[in-house]
Amino acid sequence: MSLRKLSDIFSLEEVLTLDMAVLFALAALAAGGPAGTKGILATNCVIVACIVSAAVLCRNSGKRALTVFRDWYVLVFLITIYLENRTLIPLVNPREYDALVMAADRLVFLGEDPTVLLEKVMHPLLTEFLQLVYASFYLLPLTLCMALYASRTTRNEFHVAASTILMGFYLSYLGYYLMPVAGPRFFMEGLHTKELEGLWTFEFVREALARAEGRMLDCMPSGHALVSVLTTLLAYRYVRSFAPWSLVWTVLLLFSTVYLRYHYVLDLAVGSMLGILVFTIGPRLAIAYQEGSGSRRCVAGGLEIREG
Numbered sequence: 001m002s003l004r005k006l007s008d009i010f011s012l013e014e015v016l017t018l019d020m021a022v023l024f025a026l027a028a029l030a031a032g033g034p035a036g037t038k039g040i041l042a043t044n045c046v047i048v049a050c051i052v053s054a055a056v057l058c059r060n061s062g063k064r065a066l067t068v069f070r071d072w073y074v075l076v077f078l079i080t081i082y083l084e085n086r087t088l089i090p091l092v093n094p095r096e097y098d099a100l101v102m103a104a105d106r107l108v109f110l111g112e113d114p115t116v117l118l119e120k121v122m123h124p125l126l127t128e129f130l131q132l133v134y135a136s137f138y139l140l141p142l143t144l145c146m147a148l149y150a151s152r153t154t155r156n157e158f159h160v161a162a163s164t165i166l167m168g169f170y171l172s173y174l175g176y177y178l179m180p181v182a183g184p185r186f187f188m189e190g191l192h193t194k195e196l197e198g199l200w201t202f203e204f205v206r207e208a209l210a211r212a213e214g215r216m217l218d219c220m221p222s223g224h225a226l227v228s229v230l231t232t233l234l235a236y237r238y239v240r241s242f243a244p245w246s247l248v249w250t251v252l253l254l255f256s257t258v259y260l261r262y263h264y265v266l267d268l269a270v271g272s273m274l275g276i277l278v279f280t281i282g283p284r285l286a287i288a289y290q291e292g293s294g295s296r297r298c299v300a301g302g303l304e305i306r307e308g
Contacts (some may be wrong), residue, residue, distance in 0.1 A: 006292070007289055007290065007292035009055050009059065010051070010055050011070070011071075011159060011163070012159065012163040012285075012286055012289045012290070013074050013159070013162055013163050013166055014051050014054075014055060014070075014074060015289075016163060016166045016167060016170060017047065017051060017074045017077050017078070017081070017166070018047075018048060018051050019170075020081050020170050020173070021044040021047040021048050021051075021077065021081065022044070022048065024040060024044050024081060024084055024088065025040070025041050025044035025045060025048075027040075027088050027091075027092055028040040028041040028044070028084075028088065029041055031088065031091040031092070034087070034091070036087040037087065037088070037091070040084045040087060040088065043080065043084070044081075044084075047077050047080065047081075050073075050077075051074070051077075054066075054069075054070050054073065055070075058070050071149070071158075071159075071162075074166070075142075078166065078169055081170075081173065082169075082173065082218075083212075083213070085173060085176055085216060085217070085218055086213065086214050086215075086216050088177075089176055089177055089180050089216075089217045089218075090180070090217065092177050093177050093178070093180050095180060096180050096181065096182060096187075096217065097179045097180060097181050097220065098181050098182055098183070098186075098187035098188075099187075101179075101181055101219075101220060101264045101266050101267065102184075102187065102188065102264060104264075104266045105264045105265050105266055108265065108266075109265075113184070113188065113191060114258050114264070114265050115184045115188060115192065115258060115259075115261045115264075116188075116191060116192060116193070118258060118259050119192065119193060119194045122194055122196070122259075124197050124198055124199050124202075125199060126259075127196050127197060127198045127199075127202055127259075127260070128198035128199045128200060128201065128202050130252070130255070130256035130259050130260060131198060131201070131202050131205050131206055131256070131260060132201065132205065133249075133252045133253055133256045134209075134224075134253065134256040134257065134260055134262065135205050135209060136249075136253075137224055137227075137228070137253060140227075140228055140231050140246065140249050140250070140253070141165045141227055141228075141230075141231045143242070143246075144161060144165075144231050144234060144235050144238075144239060144242060144246065145158060145161060145162050145165070147239045147242055148161055148162075148238060148239060154238070156290065157238045159286065159290065160238075160283050160286040160287060160290070161234045161238055161283075163282070163285075163286045163289075164230065164234060164278060164279070164282030164283050164285075164286055165227060165230060165231060165234070167278050167282045167285075168223075168226050168227045168230045168274075168275060168278045168282070169223065169226075169227055171226065171274060171278060172218075172221055172222075172223035172226050172227070172271065172274070173218075173223075175220060175221045175270075175274070176217060176218045176219075176220065178220075179220040180217035180220075181217060181218075181219035181220040181264070181267065182215060182216075182217055182219065183219040183261070183262050183263055183264070183267075184261040184262070184263070184264060185260075185261040185262060186215060188261070192261070196260065196261070206260075219262070219263055219264065219267045220264075220266075220267050220270060221267060221270040221271035221274050222257060222263050222267040222268045222270070222271035222272075223271065224253055224254065224257050224262075224263070224268075224271065225253075225254055225257070225263075225267065225268040225269075225270075225271030225272045225275065226271040226272070226274045226275040226278070227275065228249070228250040228253050228254065228275070229250060229271070229272045229275030229276065229279075230275040230276075230278050230279050230282075231246055231250070232246040232247050232249075232250045233275070233276070233279040234279065234283075235247075237283075254268050254272075
């Protein structure tokens, strides 16, 4: 199918999600055996069917409510596909590289572990705050997308930003398979001399996240760093009023990942560099895809915009 025909049927967000669903379905099929992979195969077949159905229904009905739904519904699939990594990563690449990443951190920090060094500034109030910041990760890119979506004049920019952010998420997912890393909270458990302690919601939030993810080998590259840095760069391009807030939010997120022992510093460095790379390439690809329809037409949220 040509780019022109593809862009007339699917948004780029849908195409990216379709690609990941098909890829993960094939990975589950190749892994075979474990009951979990059968569930992953079935789930991704459902994702593909839902995306195709949504595109067909929207094309035939043109109802605004359905179009608005179509602009956002892939968020559910983004998280669904992410959770599949817990089962698939060990099957695709059973090696773990925590020792290598930890050694790289120690080389930079003169033989010290950053998560251990941060014990010197640990405080229950700071821990409480940073755990909430860490848990707010998805809200950062969502806030940017909602700001763009709120104005009917920036719907094209919404789709450029949304699809670029999805590229960042999915690139981080693929990276986990190249270098599975569990993170300091698992690999360095016996090296920390102090336990993290909060005040009110810390234990609840941390336990809820742990139950949702389990022991996920998803540290390299850091998706928190990749998507947060990418979101801030997109904010400076499209929503300048939000950009300073996004920058502060990003800095706090990155600090929280090490302070709370979720990530090594090397994870953040690699994730940040990939975020810059996606920002350099992603919007260009998104704009080229939008222009792939014959009349350079972008239909978003029920609003048709013709360019040129």
